Amino acid sequence: MYKTTPFHGRLNELNTQGLYTHWQAHLSPLRYSHAPKHEYFAVRNSVGVFDTSPLYKYRITGPDAEALLAGVLTRDIRTCRPGQAHYTLWCDDRGFVMEDGVVFRHSDDDFLLTAARPTLGWFADHGRRLRVELEDVSDDYAMLAIQGPRSARVLATLAPEVHDLGFFAHTQVKMADTEVTLSRTGYTGDLGYEITVPTDRAxxxxxxxxxxxxxxxxxxxxxxxxxxxxxxxGLPLIDVEWQSSRTAFTDEQRVTPKELGLGWMLRGVRDGDRAFVGGSAIRRELTEGSSRWASVGIVVDWHDWDHLHRDSGVFPPKDEHPLPYESMVYDVAGEELGGYATSFMYSPVLQRHIGLARVRPELAPTRDRPGADVRLEISLLHRTTTVAATTTRAAHFDPPRKTARTGDS
Structure with missing residues (x-):
């Protein structure tokens, strides 16, 4: 039995295609028009809205709420002040990533956690001996993402406070005579905001x-x-860039925070004394430098791409639809396995074939070396070949407006 979000009644009227997938038992639109590229350009050039209501939402309160989160989250919640939010992970005892989410801190002992997968029982198990209350409020609130360079301009007509909102900050404002949480968060890599609103006022x-x-x-x-x-x-996605350690069969399917490219979350962990789930294993990995992989971006050499296809008698494709499977990455000679691309597509804005990949650490870009030359496996006329590519930072698109102080462009 599928469910619909609190916004569905109105957004369904704007959907000319009627194409939906399932997201945690909710109907979630694949696209609203005949071409998703049109919707993509709305976000990159103006403003778009996305219904994020199917996310699980857990309220965590009580005198030991901070202690619980500090003991289970990879990122130190103690550095998050009221009015701020943290993107974070939680791991198993061996330091392998289970899930990710965003924590909104409303006060010293009041937090809201969003997650893509159900995880309340796991948190409750770890909080059993603490003075903390955990409540599933997923059905009590709807969430709407407003993303793109004009997002602040649009929202400022409803809530002038938007101009004072820093990156990953949130505040209470009134819209349509309703108190909502307005946060400067999102999943597009652009200037963007999210509104958390009571379901009955959505x-x-x-x-x-x-x-x-x-x-x-x-x-x-x-x-x-x-x-x-x-x-x-360069934003990772569960079941694409990684598989939850809880559902993986082997360690080849598991990944650590550093291997996932989220080592920035681990600042202070190696020399700190905070005890958290997976902390000992993560410290050992950092100290010993034992990471198996590095997560990077990958950019294809357009000249080689063009010649490979034209020499085969076909027009070089530029398809913005991401491949639904992994592609192998080899060394520059095209022989030794160097890793694999988890996501690959043609970027309309960058006008390059780009992707996200997991490669051997020595192939990752460093301060002294912008990237390494590799070969990416592709399929051409029913056979497998490789194309020249270079490893880069994972964030191919990272405009200053995303974190600009004013929140406007």
């Missing part, structure tokens, strides 16, 4: 946002456009 707030976006090119976008946006931004 449509009123959505209508207000849609009206405010009139004249700014605002349009809803679905999962196909979102996949293009997040790959450009």
């Amino acid at each position: 449509l009123d707030v959505l209508d207000t946002v849609l009206d405010a976006g009139d004249g700014h090119g605002l349009r809803p976008f679905g999962e196909e456009a979102l996949m293009m946006l997040r790959i450009e931004a």
Whole structure:
């Protein structure tokens, strides 16, 4: 039995295709128009809205709420002040990633955690002896992402506080006579915000946002456009860039935070004394330098791509739809296995074939070396061959407006 989100009644009216997938038992639109590229460009050039309501939402309160989160989250929640949010991971005892999510800190002992997978029982097990209450409020709130260079301009007509909101900060504002949480968060790698609104007021707030976006090119976008946006931004996705350690069969399917390219979350962990789930294994990995992989971006040599196809008698494709499978990465000679690409597509904005990959650490870019030459496996006329590519930073698209102080462009 599928469910619909609190925004579905209105957004379904704007969906000309009727194409949906399932996201945690909810209907989630693949696209609203005949071409997801149109929705993609709305986000990159103006403003788009995305329904993130299917995310699980857990309220964590009580005198030991901070102690619980500090003991289970990879990133130190003690550095997150009220009015701030943290993107974070949680791992198993061996330091392998299980899931990721965003924690919104409302006060010293009041937090809201969003997650893509159900995880309340795991948190409850670790909080059993603590003075803490955990409540599943997933159905109590809807979430709407407003993303793109004009997002602040649109929202400022409804909540002037948007201009004072720093990156990954949040505040309480009123929209459509409703108190909502406005946060400067998102999953597009662009300037963007999210609104958390009580379920019974969701449509009123959505209508207000849609009206405010009139004249700014605002349009809803679905999962196909979102996949293009997040790959450009270098943002990993569960079941694509990694598999939860809880469902993996072997360690080859598991990954650590550093191997996932999220080592920045581990600042202070190696020399710190915070005890958290997986902490001992993560410290050992950092100290010994035992990471098996490095997560990077990958950019194809357009000249080699062009010649490979033209020499085979076919037109060089430029397909913005991400491949649904992994592609092997080899050394520059095309022989020794160097890793694998988890996501690959043609970027309309960058006009390059790009991807996200997991490679041997020595092939990752460093301060002294911008990247390494590799060969990426592709299929051409029913046979396998390789194309020249270079490893890069994972964030192919990272505009200054995403974190600009004013929140406007």
